[in-house]
Amino acid sequence: MGKFAQLIVDCLVSCRFFQLLYVVGLTTAGGVGLFYALEKTVSASGFLAVPIPHLPWFHSGLFHGYDSASLRRGYQVYKQVCCACHSMKQLRYRHFIDVFLTADEAKDEAAEIRVQDGPNDQGQMFMRPGTVNDYLPSPYPNEVVGRNANHGLYPPDLSLITLARHRGEDYIFMLLTGYTEAPAGIHLESDQHYNPYFPSGGAIGMAPALFDEMIEYSDGTPASVSQMAKDVCSFLKFCSEPELNDRKRYAIKVSFLRIVFSELLLYSRAFVSICLSVQFWSSI
Known part of the structure; x- marks a missing residue:
């Protein structure tokens, strides 16, 4: 029993x-x-000026990861275009090793920057070449300088930008490629531009950043606006979620x-x- x-x-x-x-x-x-x-x-509430379409990103598939070639090109776009205004304070050069850069390439990239270090034996600060453990450099020494250089607006840090914006890389792609002439009835200040995908009426302080063939890809890929936007969005997605794979x-x-x-x-x-x-x- x-x-x-x-x-x-x-x-x-x-x-x-x-x-x-x-x-x-x-x-x-x-x-x-x-x-x-x-x-x-x-x-539907009007927070987004224009509906953002769902784009077919390669890394969005269950059995697909990041495209390393696209990440490499996206880093080139960030380095030659975006980093003039935007920082990436949470990214180190070592994060790129064995993803889209080799160890030697990452060391060479880091060595191009100068980092303040110290104090030395004499108690003085000094400048040294960067290493793979250093963070990517910021374009401005502090927020006040950044605002003064951008009409009072401080460009956001891009380390987690695809997580910080609704619809992530879809929104960023449409924003980068969506600049157009302002329709009748829309008033813009002298330092503003019109982008229908930008919230709050489409008036945005950031000027169009991408133009056809403005850079030359190292792998020979044609540098159209849509191609550069796609690549830099993939790179920003990786920076926000490096553990996705x-x-x-x-x-x-x-x-x-x-x-x-x-x-x-x-x-x-x-x-x-x-x-x-x-x-x-x-x-x-």
Whole structure:
């Protein structure tokens, strides 16, 4: 009779586990639905001037990671265009090693900058060549200088920009490529430009940053505005989420283990049910 009672307990535990899975599934579905509804509410509320389309990024697929060639070109765009105004205070040169730069290339890139260090033995600060452990340089020594150079506006740091902006790289791509003439009735100040994808009426202080063939890619890719915007957005996405490839690998492994574990649970539940039936009828 003790074995029969233990079988009943095991069966109840298994049933409770499946009930828990059911509750978790309903909660997850409800959370996803709420997130989707809130996103649509934000888009429809006028916070975004023009709807942002969903763009087919290579790294957005479950079985795809970052395109290293695009990241390399995007870094070139940032280095030759964006870094004149925008900083990346949370990125070090070593973060690029074995992603889109070799160790020697990263050392050469870092050696191009000068970093204040010290004090030395005489108690004085000194300038030295950069190393791979140094952060990417900021274009301004402080925020006051940055605002004075940009009509009172301080260009945002780009380290986490795709996480800090609604729709991430989709929004940044459309912003970089969406400059146009202001329609009738839109008043712009002398230092403003019109971009329909920019919130608050489309008046933006940043001038168009990209022009066809303004840089020459080292791999020979034609440097059109859309190509440069795509590459720099991929680079900014990597800077915001450098662990994305690892997360996808872990997700695939966990999904496989969930399938195996679920099959084992179903088999064990069927086995327990059969054992209970045999034990019950044999005891009558």
